[in-house]
Every structure is written in structure tokens, then in C-alpha cells.
Amino acid sequence: MSARRAILALVALAALAGVPWYGSDVLVQFGINTLLLAVLAQGWNIIGGYAGYASFGNSVFYGLGSYGVAIAMVQWELPFAAGLALGVVFAVAFALLLGMPVLRLRGHYFAIATLALAQVMTAIVSNIELAGQNIGLVLPPLNNDPLFYELSLGLLVLATLTVAWLTRSKFGFGLIAIRENEEGAAVMGVNTTLYKVAAFALSGVFSALAGGIHAYWITFLDPESAFDISLNVKMIIMAVFGGAGTVLGPVVGAFSLSAISELLSSEITSVAGLFFGMVIVAAVVLMPRGLADVLRRYRKSGWRYFIENIRMHRL
Amino acid sequence: MDLLAQILVNGILLGGLYAVMAQGLALVWGVLNIVNLAHGAFIMLGAYASWYLYTDLGVDPFLGLPITAAALFVLGYALQRGLLNLVVRAPMFNTLLITFGLEVVLTYLAQLAFSADFRTINPPYAGDSYALGPVTLPMARLAAFGVAVALTLGMWLFLLHSRLGRAIRATAQNLVAARLYGVEPRHLYAVTFGLGLALAGAAGGLYGTVSQINPYIGATLTAKCFAISIIGGLDNPLGVLVGGLFLGIIESLTTLYVGPTFADVASFGILVLVLFLRPSGLLGRAA
Numbered sequence: 001m002s003a004r005r006a007i008l009a010l011v012a013l014a015a016l017a018g019v020p021w022y023g024s025d026v027l028v029q030f031g032i033n034t035l036l037l038a039v040l041a042q043g044w045n046i047i048g049g050y051a052g053y054a055s056f057g058n059s060v061f062y063g064l065g066s067y068g069v070a071i072a073m074v075q076w077e078l079p080f081a082a083g084l085a086l087g088v089v090f091a092v093a094f095a096l097l098l099g100m101p102v103l104r105l106r107g108h109y110f111a112i113a114t115l116a117l118a119q120v121m122t123a124i125v126s127n128i129e130l131a132g133q134n135i136g137l138v139l140p141p142l143n144n145d146p147l148f149y150e151l152s153l154g155l156l157v158l159a160t161l162t163v164a165w166l167t168r169s170k171f172g173f174g175l176i177a178i179r180e181n182e183e184g185a186a187v188m189g190v191n192t193t194l195y196k197v198a199a200f201a202l203s204g205v206f207s208a209l210a211g212g213i214h215a216y217w218i219t220f221l222d223p224e225s226a227f228d229i230s231l232n233v234k235m236i237i238m239a240v241f242g243g244a245g246t247v248l249g250p251v252v253g254a255f256s257l258s259a260i261s262e263l264l265s266s267e268i269t270s271v272a273g274l275f276f277g278m279v280i281v282a283a284v285v286l287m288p289r290g291l292a293d294v295l296r297r298y299r300k301s302g303w304r305y306f307i308e309n310i311r312m313h314r315l
Numbered sequence: 316m317d318l319l320a321q322i323l324v325n326g327i328l329l330g331g332l333y334a335v336m337a338q339g340l341a342l343v344w345g346v347l348n349i350v351n352l353a354h355g356a357f358i359m360l361g362a363y364a365s366w367y368l369y370t371d372l373g374v375d376p377f378l379g380l381p382i383t384a385a386a387l388f389v390l391g392y393a394l395q396r397g398l399l400n401l402v403v404r405a406p407m408f409n410t411l412l413i414t415f416g417l418e419v420v421l422t423y424l425a426q427l428a429f430s431a432d433f434r435t436i437n438p439p440y441a442g443d444s445y446a447l448g449p450v451t452l453p454m455a456r457l458a459a460f461g462v463a464v465a466l467t468l469g470m471w472l473f474l475l476h477s478r479l480g481r482a483i484r485a486t487a488q489n490l491v492a493a494r495l496y497g498v499e500p501r502h503l504y505a506v507t508f509g510l511g512l513a514l515a516g517a518a519g520g521l522y523g524t525v526s527q528i529n530p531y532i533g534a535t536l537t538a539k540c541f542a543i544s545i546i547g548g549l550d551n552p553l554g555v556l557v558g559g560l561f562l563g564i565i566e567s568l569t570t571l572y573v574g575p576t577f578a579d580v581a582s583f584g585i586l587v588l589v590l591f592l593r594p595s596g597l598l599g600r601a602a
Contacts, residue, residue, distance in 0.1 A: 054408055101591050107407060108350045112541050113590045116583040119538065123580035229534075233415055240408050271427070277419030284413040285398070288405045313405035315501050 016153055020146035028145045030262060032217060035152035036210045038254035040231070041238040042159040043206035048236065049244035050163075050172060051199045052179030053103065056232050057114030058207050060121050063226035064090035065208025066215035070137040071130060073216070084212045091208035095201035103196045106182075118229050126223040136222030139215060148217045155213065156251065159206045164247045175199055179245075241283055243292030252291055288313060317449040322567045324450050330563025331460035332521055334467055334556040336536060337543035339514035342470075345549035346487040346507050349399065349410050353418035355536030357512050360421060361387055361519020362528040363429055366436050376436050377458060380520045384513040391512030395505040403504065418533060425530035436523040459521040464556070466517060471552040483507055542586040 020028050040062065047055050068087025072078040078086075102113050126134045166172035174195045177185035186192050215221050242253020260279060264272035286306045287294050298305050340354040351357075361383050368379040394417075402409050443454040474480040485493040486503055494500055522528070522536075539562070547558025562582050569581040 048408070054411065105590055108344070108348075109545070109590060111350070111407075111411065112545065113587055115538070116542070116586045116590075119583040120580055120587065123576065123583075126576065236408065237412055237415070240412060244408065271423065274420055274423040274427075277416045277423065280416030280419065281398070281413055284405070284409045284416065285401050288402065288409045310401050313402050313409070315400045315403050315504060 013157065017150065020149050025145065028149050030258070032145065032149050032152050034255060034258040035149070035156050036214050037234065037238060037258060038251045039152065039156050039159050039206055039210040040235040041242070041250035041254045042156065042163060043203040043210070044235045045163060045239050045244060045250045046166065046175075046203040046206075047196075047199045048203075049239055049246070049250070050166060050175040050179065051196060053196065053200075054107075054111040054236070055114045055200070055203070056111050056229075056236070057102075057117045058203060058235060059227055059229060059232040060094060060114075060118050061091045061204035061207035062211035062214075062231060063121060063125070063223075064094055064204075065211030066221050066226045067125065067131055067137075068208065069212040069215045070132075070139055070221045073139055074132075074137045075130060080212075080216055083216070084209060087208040087212040088205050091204040092201050095204045096197060099197040099200040100193070103193070103200060115229065115232075118227055118232065122223045122227040125227065131223075132221075134223065136220060139219040139221070141219045142216065145217075148213060151213050152210075155206070155209055160247065160251060162202070162206075167247060171195065171198070176245075237280060241280075241290055243290030246290070246292045249290050249292040256291065285310065318571075321450050322571050323564060324452065326564035326567030327560055328452075328456045328460045328563070329567060330560035331463040331556075332456075332518070332525065332559075333539060333543055333563050334547075334559025335463035335514060335521065336518040337540040337547070337555050337559055338467060338470060338552060339511035339518070340537070340540040341544040341547070341549050341552075341555045342514070343508055343511035344544060346483055347395075347403065347504055349403065349414065349508075350541075351511070352411060352414040352537060353421060353533070354414075354511075354515055354540055355533035355538075356418045356421040356425075357387060357391075357515040357533075358519040358522060358536050359425060359528065359530065359533045360390075361516030362436075362523035362532075363425060363434070363519075364516065365520035365523045366434050366528065369436050369438065376438055376520055376524050377462065380462065380517050383516040383520045387516030388509040388513040391509035392505045394512075395508035396501065399508065400501055400504055418537075422530050422533060429530065431529060431531075433527045433529050434523075435527050438524070441524070453525075455524045459525055462517070462521060463559075466514065467552050467556045470514070474552065479506065539582065542582045545586055546589050 016031075019031050023031070040058065043061070044055060044058050047053050047058070065084070065087035068085075068090050069080065069083030072083035072086045073080065098117060102110065102117070105113050125131050131137065166175070174185065174190045177188065177190055178192055178195060182192055211226070215226070238253040238257050239250040240253070241257055242251065243249025257279075261272065261276055264275050268275070286309060288309055294305065301308065336358055339357075340351055343349055343351050343354075364383040364386060365376050365379050368374040368382060369376050374382070399410075399413065402413055438455070441455050445452040445454065445457070474484055482493065482498050482503055483506075485496070486498060486500065486507075490500060493503075519528075543555060543558040543562050545558075546561055547554035547556070562585070565581050565585060566578045569578050573581075
């Protein structure tokens, strides 16, 4: 079973890696966007899915990563890799400085504090001269979509392998313990503060790398788009749609939701957004634990699976 | 000095409106534990309802408020009964996501129905104002403020003294015990959400008399309502009033002394500070 799964994963990976050779330009561009969204969803999965802290501030990491690359390449004329490293440094510093106080909050309060942080960051960055203030920064263009595609794919594989490692490491068990019962975890000897901050930082590193790749690909950066709050909601929806707290759920969620939204906007342009909203509502009601759970349990109970979900969560 | 007095008055008038906007969000959050990400979109819907009543049917925006509020109450009751009650016991992400999905749906519906153009509700008295010494009081804002304060006080009296209000507070404190005392939670949840939306609808009507409306104002308004509810605390409508006034004054002062782009920084910065220092609100119980 495990060997079959590994072969299947390798075949899927090879098929994905080959897209720039047999796919159209449009498909490659769609692929880059989708892969980066999948990285964001996977990054969010660490803090949101495993530790159970619903961060609405992961877009800050993404923005910091974008600005790391832009500042390094435009203002200091350093190579792209140095920019990525700078973005990671920004993200980790942010996670350490603000993670401590914010991670003391629970539940909705944590979600809203992180949402507010994302708002504050937009305003702060638009007043920093080094970051180009409101106008933003223009990066040197590099017209090499296949390269950006493979970079994004590589990053997604790295993020997914990290989450896979997480599920069988002491660190990952600690996070799950925090999600299930934080006081209990602390009593059992889990250093909850350290674990939470580490999970926040790790989730930030992947988001920052995705932001850095995106900035160089798009070659233009301004505060509004770099710290776009709707990006946060997108990554959460993708992770939850696929299955938060599972290894492949966020990836499956990102791929399937991107495909649905792309199809909708090409088929029924004017009402695509409306249908997207309805898909979210229906998904939350019918499959609150995501596609991963549907695939696992639908075979056994069929359509009754959906009714059971509703029965479990209704008033 | 005159300028400062005028700014303070503007801030207070704005704050009253903010307070009634946040009132519904705080009620739904405090009682049902649902953080309604679509709250701002319902305010937007209320504003359009008022706009429609005024431009197409000639109903004065202030007289139209009860109609708008009633319509949104019905919508809220139906949504909670038919949809949100199905997920209230699901994990937090799910309720956040479902209300976000509703926000998307409402924004697109409004865009289809009303187009993306800016609209204003302009009754004949919109330009009138009173002079109070050196300070100018715009009539529409003053009336909006008066209605907002009246709604807040009414809400407070209702929750404190009416039978239904007590049932709502009892449910917020202990659902199981409330059920044992004969409260029917499905109906009560729907009534509470309906009340939250009725307040949003009234707030939207008031907002439309002092500001421009378009289908996309919802998200920003939701964020402001969060800030106010958290500053004021969720247990008490009067706390929300104080939170609204506080935010209105801070925003007006920041706009004057630092610059308009910083108004949002100020409100969200304060929100973060309050969360760090007193997570249950300035007037709430200590955490």
C-alpha cells in the first residue's frame, strides 16, 4: 500500500513537473499561481491545521517575503536568492516579535488580531521609503515562466515533505496536542509557547518564499497587493476545503478550488464570484472536514455521509 | 481650538454611527459565538434597501429605517434557521468560512442588482446644518447620531429587561441550562441573528445618509465593527457605544493631525493593543 502510494505520488509529481514542456503558456501561468497558492495553504496548515490557531495574518509573511526580494534586488542590487533569504529573515523576525503576544490569544480573538496586523502592515509599508512607499517597486524582468513554475513546484514539494515529517515528529504531536487541549498539552510537558512560535515561524517561512517567487515573477510590487487580505481567506478556504490538518489536503484543496474558479470565470464570467461563494457555503455545510475526509469515508456510508456531517454540527 | 472642537464633534457623530454598526456584530458574536464576516455586507444591503426606498418609492430615509430593519430581520431569521444553525457546533474555521462565503455571495448579488456605481441618499435636508457657537452640526449626521444612540439604549433596555432579552442573555451564558428552562435554541438563535441583521440594516440606512455606498464597502465595515466590538467588549451594548465613540474620535483626530491614510492604522493599532492588554475589551471583564 505504502509503496503503491509512493509510486503514485512520484508519477503525479513527474506529470506536474513536465507541464512546461507539454502545457500551453496559459496553463503554465495558471500553474504558477496555483502552486504558490498551494504553498500558502500548506504553510497555513502548520499553524491553522495542526496547531489549531486560525491565523488570518499569514498574508503578512507573504508580503514580507515579496518585499525581501524586491528590496534586495531593486535597492541593493543583490541576486534573487539573497532576496529570498532576506524575506525569510523578515518573516522569522516578525513571527518571533509578534508571535509571542499574539499567540497568547485564543480562538476568534487570535484570528482577529492577526487580521488587524495584516491591515497595520499595509499602512506601515506604504510609508517606508526603502519599500517604495505607496508607489511600490519594479523588479528587473525575467521572462522565464518554466523556471518560476519549477521553483514553485519545488517549494510546494518542500513544504509538503515538511508537513509529512511533522505528522510523525515529536514537534507535530506537540502541535496536535495544543490543538486538542492546550492546558493538557502544557501539563504533559509540551513547551506550548515555544511550539506555537516555532509553528508560526515555520508557516511564515514557506509563505515568505512563495511571496518572494511571486514578486520576481510579477516584477511589480505595491503594499495593497503584497499584503492583500483576501489572500489569507483564500489560503484558509483551500486548506479547509481539502482538509486542514492532513498532509495532502491543502494541496488538493488548492488545486481543485483553483480549477473550479478558473472554469467558472471562463464559462460564466459575470457570475463566477457568486458561484464561488456558493461553493464555499455548500462545502462548509456538507463536508466540514474537507475533501480528504470525504474520500476516506464516503465509500462506506455514501450520501448518508453528508447527512451525518450536518447532524453532527447542527444546533 | 475651534478646529479641535469641530473635529471632536465630527468624531462623536461618526462614533455614534460606528457604534450602531458594531452593535449587531457584537450581539451575534457574544451570544451565538459566530463571528459574522458578512456583517459589513449586510450593512451594505441595508444601505441599498434605504436607497431603493428613497429613490424609487420616495420614503424618507429615516422613516424607512423600520422597514429596512424588518426586512433584514426576516432575512437574518431565515439564514440562521435554514443555514447557520446547521454549522453552529462545527469548529471555528467553518463558521468563519461560511459567513465569508455569504459575504462573497452578497457582494456579487449587490453588484448584479445595483451595478458598481457609487450611490448616495440625498434627502432635501441633506445639506442643512445647525451652528452651535463655532461648531457646525450637519443635520443628517446629527439625526443619524440620535437614532444610533436611541437604538443602542433601546438594545440595552431590551436585553436587560424584556423576557426575550433575558432568554438571549441566558443562552449566551449557558445553552444547556437555558434549554432546561424551556428556551427553544433553534428559534432563539434565529431571533438573535435576525436582531443582529436588523441592527445592521438600520445602521446601513443611517450610513447611506452620510456616506456614499457601493457593493464593496462591506469588508472594511466588518473590520471596523471588529475593532469596535473588541475595544468595547461583547457583553454590553453600552460598551459597544463607548467603543464606537472612541474609534470615531481617534479616527477624526488622526485624519487631522497625522493624515487620512493613518486613520485605519490608528483603529487597527488600537485594536491590537487592546487585544494584548485587555482581551475582553476596555469595559469587559478582565481575562
